[in-house]
Amino acid sequence: MTTWDPAQYLRHAGHRARPFxxxxxxxxxxxxxxxxxxxLGCGPGNVTTVLADRWPAAHITGYDNxxxxxxxTEAHAGPTPGGGRLDFAHADATEWTPAQTYDLIVSNAALQWVPGxxxxxxxxxxxxxxxxxxxFQVPDNIDAPLHALMRELAGTARWKSRLGEVLRREDSVHAPGVYLDHLARLGCAPDIWQTTYQHILPGEDPVLDWVxxxxxRPVLTALSDDPEARDAFVAEYRDLLRExxxxxAYGTVLPFRRLFAVARKEA
Structure with a gap:
């Protein structure tokens, strides 16, 4: 299972929160x-709090594995100023089946990690x-250089035996029409769209810092027991990203396409 680093994830919290x-x-x-x-897939809970701003009286539960x-998330849990409540619980989206009725189920940049x-x-x-x-919204850029170069490097002779199966596959996110058709067949009125953000990132090697x-994360997890190999892979990947x-002069531009879906169930 992939090990996550909340502090690293939150280094680009502003850019990551905008799609939500x-x-x-x-x-x-x-x-x-x-x-x-x-x-569903609430991460460190920072954007879950936005739900309480929109629906002050809501009882909101963030789920993550x-x-x-x-x-x-513990810092965000508890009563909200509008009379609602925020709580958090462990759940794996690959098998989570709601035990109660919800008015809104939302997922921000998580379903790309959920096969099937x-x-x-x-x-x-x-x-x-x-x-x-x-x-929900998901990154829809598996063909972008930051992913394609990572996969190509992981598939080389030096790394294939250790990393060949750990990265997200090209079918981890479906085409917009696939989501539209699936949700419509479930009795929803779907609204599907894509947006490409042009993030301007400051600092040295900011795309590497982002990713x-x-x-x-799957690569860093797979090589966590071998720091020398981990650092070697990161150095090779860094050089590819720089190119x-x-x-x-104003920073490094990271084009980032995302796919959005809002599906309203029949009343």
Whole structure:
């Protein structure tokens, strides 16, 4: 299982939080005045708090399968100023089946790590109250240089035996039409779109710093028992990223495409 580093992930918290705000902007009214909300793959919980800002009276539960991430959520747990509540619990999205009804199930940049996540949608939509919403966003850039170069390097003779099977595959996120069709067949009214953000990142090797918090985590986990090999892979990968994402006077531009889905269940 991949080991996560909340501090590294949060180094780019502003850029990572913006897509969640864009997703929520397309979520309409929920069935209940004091809604029940699930945040699936909540990470360190920093964006889960945004849900309490939008729905102050809501009871919100963030779910994650990373002990490291859940440890960071403790600072956010408890009553909210609007009379609601934030709590967090361990759950693995590959098998999570809601035990109660939710007005909103939301997931931010997590489902790309869940093989077969399309097959989970049925249980999640079933758990929605009539008129409830299932909303998610995922990185949709597995073909971008930061991922393609990582896969190519991991597939070379030096690394293939140790890293050939640990990285996300090219089918970890589906085409927009696949999500639209699947959600419509489940009785939802789906709204699907893509956005490419042009992030300007400061500092030295900022794309490497970004990916150390997300896509590179499986490699860092697989090589954690061999620091020399880990550092060698990172150095090779860093050099490839420097060429693919050149630094300019104002910073380094990281184009980042994401896929969004908001699916409202029939009332």
């Amino acid at each position: 705000a864009d997703l929520l902007a397309r979520v309409g009214d929920l069935p209940a005045a004091a809604p029940r909300i699930a945040d 990373s002990p490291e991430m859940l440890a960071r 996540h399309l097959d989970r949608f049925g249980d999640w939509v079933t758990a929605l109250a009539p008129g409830g919403t299932f909303a 150390k918090g997300t896509g590179l 693919a994402y050149p630094t300019k």
